[in-house]
Amino acid sequence: MTKPASNLQIDSSRLWDTIHTTAQFGATPKGGVRRLTLGPEDKQVRDWFRAACENAGLDVQVDGLGNMFALRRGRDMSKPPLGLGSHLDTQPTGGKFDGILGTLAALEVIRTLNDAGIETELPLCVTNWTNEEGSRYAPAMMGSAAFVGDFTVDDILGRKDAAGISVAEALDSIGYRGDLPVGAQPFSGFLELHIEQGPILEAEGKTIGVVENGQGVLWYDGRITGFESHAGSTPMNLRRDALATLSEIVLAIEAIAVELGNAVGTVGEAVIASPSRNVIPGEIAFTIDARSADAAILAQLDERIRAAAAGIAAKRKVEVTLDLVWRKEPTHFDKTLVGAVESAANALGYANRRITSGAGHDACNLNAKVPTAMIFVPCKDGVSHNELEDATQTDCASGANVLLHTVLSLAGVAK
Numbered sequence: 001m002t003k004p005a006s007n008l009q010i011d012s013s014r015l016w017d018t019i020h021t022t023a024q025f026g027a028t029p030k031g032g033v034r035r036l037t038l039g040p041e042d043k044q045v046r047d048w049f050r051a052a053c054e055n056a057g058l059d060v061q062v063d064g065l066g067n068m069f070a071l072r073r074g075r076d077m078s079k080p081p082l083g084l085g086s087h088l089d090t091q092p093t094g095g096k097f098d099g100i101l102g103t104l105a106a107l108e109v110i111r112t113l114n115d116a117g118i119e120t121e122l123p124l125c126v127t128n129w130t131n132e133e134g135s136r137y138a139p140a141m142m143g144s145a146a147f148v149g150d151f152t153v154d155d156i157l158g159r160k161d162a163a164g165i166s167v168a169e170a171l172d173s174i175g176y177r178g179d180l181p182v183g184a185q186p187f188s189g190f191l192e193l194h195i196e197q198g199p200i201l202e203a204e205g206k207t208i209g210v211v212e213n214g215q216g217v218l219w220y221d222g223r224i225t226g227f228e229s230h231a232g233s234t235p236m237n238l239r240r241d242a243l244a245t246l247s248e249i250v251l252a253i254e255a256i257a258v259e260l261g262n263a264v265g266t267v268g269e270a271v272i273a274s275p276s277r278n279v280i281p282g283e284i285a286f287t288i289d290a291r292s293a294d295a296a297i298l299a300q301l302d303e304r305i306r307a308a309a310a311g312i313a314a315k316r317k318v319e320v321t322l323d324l325v326w327r328k329e330p331t332h333f334d335k336t337l338v339g340a341v342e343s344a345a346n347a348l349g350y351a352n353r354r355i356t357s358g359a360g361h362d363a364c365n366l367n368a369k370v371p372t373a374m375i376f377v378p379c380k381d382g383v384s385h386n387e388l389e390d391a392t393q394t395d396c397a398s399g400a401n402v403l404l405h406t407v408l409s410l411a412g413v414a415k
């Protein structure tokens with residue numbers, strides 16, 4: 001029996017169960033998840049996802065970078081499907097929600113439509129994008145970036161992790177280098193549900209964030225070459241200390257981001273080449289992540305970080321190189337789709353506000369090629385990229401209901 005679409009709700013317990021079932025793949029003792037892209041735990045969750053999609057009657061295809069597309073037929077198969085989903089990989093010390101909530105909610109939407117006997121006009125396509133997190137391989141959002149043509153497939157296949165394993169080797173080792181050409185899957189639009197990963201919704205008591213914009217991103221690989229020498233016998237004024245140089249760079253980045261406003265800057269990785277207690281560090285590799293939602297400020301961040309690094313290098317007589325490995329301009333999501341998300345949230349009676357995403361998302365890449373929008377739900381204390389990341393069953397279900405009703409309004413219910 002077909003139920004009326006207007007008061008349809010997803011199954012909150014079923015969604016919550018899938019979140020906890022999948023959190024076992026890569027579960028950490030502190031209650032988080034370590035599911036690095038293209039590793040054994042990623043294979044486990046991908047296999048689970050493929051089987052769950054097939055059980056829901058979807059036809060699963062995998063492209064040459066391991067992006068997964070699970071198609072539900074629509075009444076009008078001449079039209080491209082509406083895409084919905086996110087990513088299944090996590091940070092090294094990640095949580096149960098970042099990414100996977102969006103893909104599981106998309107699956108829950110399909111299960112709900114199946115149970116209600118509803119066919120949509122447009123086909124629907126549930127997706128899992130490869131390597132959203134960017135911690136094993138740079139850049140982040142690698143699968144969706146190649147999908148929209150920001151990088152060539154060969155470039156991405158050749159990227160190596162810290163152990164020297166290429167993306168191609170990792171894909172082959174888990175059996176997820178598929179036949180579908182990257183970028184070939186058409187979409188008429190794309191929707192991604194995600195936890196906010198920041199504190200705004202919780203602080204304001206809002207259930208839904210209607211995401212309008214996404215921050216632009218700069219990622220650099222840095223290297224400092226000073227000179228190793230004896231920690232006891234080298235006078236302070238004769239040192240060329242790579243770590244002291246990095247310390248100044250870290251503080252300069254912090255000051256630049258604060259001064260510019262609407263900007264953030266982080267040195268998240270730093271490795272001393274041959275660390276020893278009584279050797280002045282001579283060589284350090286480090287990374288910088290700097291972001292702003294304003295394109296002009298992003299450009300100033302780039303200029304000022306480079307100038308600060310050059311000035312500190314000259315003063316300390318060391319060499320500093322900064323290699324820009326990823327630059328993404330700020331995202332402005334599709335006004336029609338953003339409006340559809342807002343209308344669905346209002347129709348369902350959820351307190352909501354428009355919001356800018358601080359984190360990057362596959363949706364930000366897709367927006368360049370396909371009309372795209374995002375839905376945020378609150379997470380506890382705004383914490384993410386941490387094993388303590390948490391969200392409530394009610395908020396996850398509310399987000400999935402907004403996704404469902406946005407899908408119904410965009411994909412149309414077949415008469």
Ligand code: GLV
Pocket residue numbers: 132133134140358359360361
């Ligand atoms: C992805 O998680 C990012 O925003 O770096």
Ligand code: MN
Pocket residue numbers: 087098099132194361
């Ligand atoms: Mn994510």
Ligand code: MN
Pocket residue numbers: 091098133385
């Ligand atoms: Mn993340």
